Amino acid sequence: MPIIVNLDVMMARRKMSLTELSEKVGITMANLSILKTGKAKAVRLETLEAICRVLNCQPGDILEFVEE
Amino acid sequence: MKAKFKPNPAAIIILACIIISVTGNVWILVGGVDNPPVKIAVAKILKPIDDWRIPDTIPYNKYNKLKDSLTSMRDLKNGDCLTYNWRKFAYLGTQVSLACDTCTYEWLKRKRPVWLMLGVSCDTCINKLYDGHVQYYIKLYAWSIKNREWLGDDDCVFYVKNSQGYLRESFEDTTKNRLASGRIYLDDVPVKFRYSDKDDALLIPVSKRGANLFDLTCRALVILYAVGLLVLLYVFIRFIYDMSKGTFTRKNVVRLRFLSVVIVSYPVMVILVNLLMKLLFHNYFTEDIVLKDVLWTDAWDALPLGILFSLLYLAFSRAVALQEEHDLTV
Structure with a gap:
């Protein structure tokens, strides 16, 4: 898929672990892992909003379009 | 983005069903109609196939008895007497019977009890017992003679004389003779095959070895069919069991695709195998031999179930x- 999820990059910049993000955002570790590994087929806007709020970033910092 | 062509199996199955039904209907419409053959023939007087005729003035019981003996004799001459059918699968089988166009009714009466007692179990002595008049056939139930309804003055259209099979055919006189034009005449055409009037099936005379080999193939097909049925049953039960858990799984989709493909492909395979028989025994086939409509109606019967499973497959995927x-x- 040409959409790249840069969640791990943002987490590393903010020095935040997956467990901590999971607790703060309020979604399960399993779902976060799906998102982090790029297996996710869709992201709810409310999930994106929560992640951006916790990581203090823009949606464009997490999602990136790369031509295949 | 490049558009990739992905053939949808369910769509292919439905398309195959439509092709089968349309082809079948066209076949029935074109081949099934008994149009009189348009051939030039010269009118000639033919003898009745059987030498003697039963007078209709005799009592009913006696008439029936005579009719039975006449039929038995005709069957004996045609090589379709005291038959043993070995197998019938996918409209294929083998037959062993008595064949003697010079034997008398007394001979048949003498041999009948021995045949009924021993049957074909005594392989080494059978031909000796029946004076070498045992004939082995490959029996093709899917093929029949065209225009067999045309009886003329006889009860049959096929007969054997001096070990040569003949087909009594109808011809239309298309000569320029105004008085004769359009009239239907009968003529006897020599043919290589034999025909079973009882089962409406084509008989291909073969050696005992050939019949045994064909029978073995039929047995293998029957075993394959039985295994296939068990697999189908197992797959269906597993599908129902998984469904009871209330989840849609990719395995169930694969199972549904398998079920629909097998259900649709079985009648297709049967049709193909029977068409292959024509190719194998093309020397015996004439233009008077036609594929029976029952083959298409059987395929038609399997069609709704195939479509149902294809639709289920689509919904599940x-x-x-x-x-x-x-x-x-x-």
Whole structure:
């Protein structure tokens, strides 16, 4: 898929672990892992909003379009 | 983005069903209609196939008895007497019977009890017992003689004389003779095959070894069919069991695709195998031999079930895609 999820990059910049993000955002570790590994087929806007709020970033910092 | 062509199996199955039904209907419409053959023939007087005729002035019981003996004699001459059918699978089988166009009714009466007692179990002595008049055939139930309803003055259209099979055919006189033009005449055409009037099946005379080999192939097909049926049953039970858990799984989609493909492909395979018989025994086939409509009607019977499973497959594959999307939405 040409959409790249840069969640791990943002987490590393903010020095935040997956467990901590999971607790703060309020979604399960399993779902976060799906998102982090790029297996996710869709992201709810409310999930994106929560992640951006916790990581203090823009949606464009997490999602990136790369031509295949 | 490049558009990739992905053939949908369910769509292919439905397309195959439509092709079978349309081809079958066209076949029935074109081949099934008994149009009189348009051939030039010269009118000639033919003898009745059987030498003697039963007078209709005699009592009913006696008439029936005579009719039975006449039929028995005709069967003996045609090589279709005291038959043993070995196998019938996918309209294929083998037959062993008495064949003697010079034997008398007394001979038949003498041999009948021995045949009924021993049957074909005594392989080494059978031909000796029946004076070498035992004939082995490959029996093709899917093929029949065209225009067999045309009886003329006889009860049969096929007969054997001096070990040569003949087919009594109808011809239309298309000569320029105004008085004769359009009239239907009968003529005897020599043929290589034999015909079973009782089972309306084509008989291909073969050696005992050939019949045994064909029988062995039929046995293998029957075993394969039985195994296939068990696999189908197992797959169906597993499908029902998985469904009872209330989840749409990719395995069930594969199972449904397998069920629909097998259900549709079985009648197709039967038709193809029977067409292959024509190719194998093309020397015996004439233009008077036609494929029976029952082959198409059987295929037609399997069609709704095939379509049902194809539709279920389509619905399940969509359901699985939706479930996957739901599971992978965060």
